[in-house]
Amino acid sequence: MTDDPLRRYWQPVARVDALGDGPVAARLLGEDLVVVKLGDEVTVFQDLCIHRGTPLSMGWIDDDRLVCAYHGWAYDATGACVRIPSLADGRHIPTKARVVTFPHAIAYGLVWACLDEPTGPLPEFAEFDDPGFATRMVGPWPYTANAARVTENSMDYTHFPWVHEGLLGDRSRPTYPETKPVVVETGLSYSIRDDRNGTIRNYRLFLPFTLSIRVDRQDPGDERRYSMLFACAATSTRESVLWFVEARNWSSDGEDLDREEFDRRVREQDQQIVQRQRPELLPLDLTEELHLRGTDAGALEYRRLLRRVGVSWVA
Secondary structure: OOOOHHHHOOEEEEEHHHOOOOOEEEEEOOEEEEEEEEOOEEEEEEOOOOOOOOOHHHOEEEOOEEEOOOOOOEEOOOOEEEEOOOOOOOOOOOOOOEOOEOOEEEEOOEEEEOOOOOOOOOOOOHHHHOOOOEEEEEEEEEEOOOHHHHHHHHHOOOOHHHHOEOOOEOOOOOOOOOOOOEEEOOEEEEEEEEOOOOEEEEEEEEOOOEEEEEEEEOOOOOOOOEEEEEEEEEEEOOEEEEEEEEEEOOOOOOOHHHHHHHHHHHHHHHHHHHOOOOOOOOOOOOOOOOOOOOOOHHHHHHHHHHHHOOOOOOO
């Protein structure tokens, strides 16, 4: 273990529906992981056989055990080796024959993991489990970018007219109201009233890299509700993966294909910007970039929070 505080926060590592008949390789904070479903139990292991250092993600599942491709060592859901084919009769499996396991949980169609004891609960996204909402997941989307840069982009609404003209913004109306972020135990929150489309967007940032946005209608007679979850994971300091989950309380019939194309265009436009930002690692010294009061308030508070919990980028 290291002293990196990011190891103590929940980050997504795989889609639940990607867990089929074999192991799924993942990476978090430079650590190679393998996510596997053994029987009814999902487990996150270090992707390393204790015997000869072979990635367990190269193996397969047999009788609810993860089998290493090199010598056939088999591990159960606790990480204990329970079968060594070459072991002579009468010989016992060494007690040290265990693979490292990590805290993990399942929520919102994703497998979440921590590399150390979790500092708090999972991010909240209540609409996912609400039967009144239809849900849809898109991703994973890989970024060659720092996870905090990706997250801050999701928090930033003033780039809409310039990066997403005609999709999310209008360059003839580039002015947005100021924000007043509120620091809460798990991160921060703020709201934006957008008279362009008659909505109020409620942002909730869960440290370190997860953002939920609940969109309410200004018209009290319009009961449509739409919520989004941007769940980002730092695979390394300069690489990340983003999952996008949406929930809405009106029929989605006939809309999903159009929305998938919309999401693809928005993501590609964001990637073109975020992957070229410099410095690559989000500056936590607030003097390194110029900021505007009000509209940059959420980003400023986010950077303060990362610094406050001890984040310092290590290449």
